[in-house]
Amino acid sequence: MPNFQTVRGMRDLLAEEAAILNFVVGKARETAQLYGYKEVITPVVEPYELLSAKSGEEIRQRMFIFKDLGDRDVALRPEFTASIARLATTALKTEPKPLRVFSVGSVYRYDEPQRGRYREFWQSNFELMGSSNSEADAEAILLTNSLMKASGLQGYAFKIGNIGVIRGVLTQMNVDDKVQNAVLQRMDKKEYYEAFKLLDNEKCRTVLQGLLELKGGTPFETAEKITEYVAGYAEAEAAADNLLEILQLVTASGCPVRAVEPAFARGLEYYTGMIFEVNVPELDIALGGGGRYDRLIEVFGGEPTPAVGVAHGLDRVALALQTQKTELPAGRRKTAVVIPVKPELKAEALKIAQLLMEAGVSVEFEVMGRKMGKALEDADRRKVDYAVIVGERELKDDAVVVKDLVKREQSTMKIAELPEKIS
Numbered sequence: 001m002p003n004f005q006t007v008r009g010m011r012d013l014l015a016e017e018a019a020i021l022n023f024v025v026g027k028a029r030e031t032a033q034l035y036g037y038k039e040v041i042t043p044v045v046e047p048y049e050l051l052s053a054k055s056g057e058e059i060r061q062r063m064f065i066f067k068d069l070g071d072r073d074v075a076l077r078p079e080f081t082a083s084i085a086r087l088a089t090t091a092l093k094t095e096p097k098p099l100r101v102f103s104v105g106s107v108y109r110y111d112e113p114q115r116g117r118y119r120e121f122w123q124s125n126f127e128l129m130g131s132s133n134s135e136a137d138a139e140a141i142l143l144t145n146s147l148m149k150a151s152g153l154q155g156y157a158f159k160i161g162n163i164g165v166i167r168g169v170l171t172q173m174n175v176d177d178k179v180q181n182a183v184l185q186r187m188d189k190k191e192y193y194e195a196f197k198l199l200d201n202e203k204c205r206t207v208l209q210g211l212l213e214l215k216g217g218t219p220f221e222t223a224e225k226i227t228e229y230v231a232g233y234a235e236a237e238a239a240a241d242n243l244l245e246i247l248q249l250v251t252a253s254g255c256p257v258r259a260v261e262p263a264f265a266r267g268l269e270y271y272t273g274m275i276f277e278v279n280v281p282e283l284d285i286a287l288g289g290g291g292r293y294d295r296l297i298e299v300f301g302g303e304p305t306p307a308v309g310v311a312h313g314l315d316r317v318a319l320a321l322q323t324q325k326t327e328l329p330a331g332r333r334k335t336a337v338v339i340p341v342k343p344e345l346k347a348e349a350l351k352i353a354q355l356l357m358e359a360g361v362s363v364e365f366e367v368m369g370r371k372m373g374k375a376l377e378d379a380d381r382r383k384v385d386y387a388v389i390v391g392e393r394e395l396k397d398d399a400v401v402v403k404d405l406v407k408r409e410q411s412t413m414k415i416a417e418l419p420e421k422i423s
């Protein structure tokens, strides 16, 4: 017999894990509603060309790519942003701005599997299109704050930067985009030596090195130091001012910012401005990240449209909740088992079960044909609230026997009164 296992990096989520993930998915959906983001559902399989444009080398090399039977080059989505940018140039093209779009689902990356890093994982994704203002950037951070808070996470904090600072300096020193991308890719992995090696201009290396050394101090001190440091590099200066402004906006709402990172870069290539990540102390991986990408929609053939967004790694949020031993709020539904005393009463019993379910009670019907004693023992073991026993004698009076398995009480109840009494 073959010993079937999941494909490396893919997981089965059993009841408890699935419940935590679903709890977080629910919180993400609630957050989307609170912030006015409309949910869209996009395909898991997209054209390779769409997913690879502007995502960057890092992601391109980790995509699940294949040819479909029609010989098309397709891939499993490694993120949502490309699909949403596609929509912004097609079906949502004429929607009034600002446009707020939410998605949630599984995404796929050929990452090296380890704790919190999988090849199939869940993201909740928020994109805000049409505004280049700092309050739009702040919204991506604030909604992430709301989601982390609503999930019950403790001690999470944000790291913020602005990719425009480094890009501004490099552009002014005539470093072309390709080299910039390669440099930023390495900086994202904290391979600074490798990054600097790509720059043949000595001054360029010195300026970047100096930027790295601005680290430390409070977020506001660092943001101010960056502004002073890049004086004279117009684009970088504007990016630094923008960073300070966003910092002011989010901290005014009580958002916990741990650090402003002068040399912060993210793996994706499409970012043009503010970037951020959120972490908890127990895990050394980001629970979410995002930023501003003002040119992607244009690359996809749309009108130039400023945009900012974020994706949350919901498996990681779930993992952080487990690590912090957070108790999920208990389900509010009452639970019951319905047991016919003998096979001839199955139809009546099923009808009563339906009645209870329609009233919102979670019902497990006795499908094993067990004797009453065994069925009740099993209900007890599973911590069910009520056992509804359907017997001939009571049915004659349109009634059933109800055992309250928590209070250990038993009574005879009219069927018509059951839903109200139990739910």
Ligand code: HAM
Pocket: 078, 079, 080, 081, 109, 111, 116, 117, 118, 119, 121, 122, 123, 125, 126, 127, 267, 268, 286, 287, 288, 289, 290, 291, 292, 293, 308, 309, 310, 311, 312, 313, 314, 315, 316
């Ligand atoms: P990202 O930083 O590549 O950004 O991914 C967002 C989040 O997905 C990460 O912070 C992390 O929590 C989670 N994640 C990434 N890789 C894995 C993995 N292998 N296993 C588990 N979780 C993982 C984006 O995807 C951008 N599309 C975000 C964005 C939206 N930017 C603008 N709009």
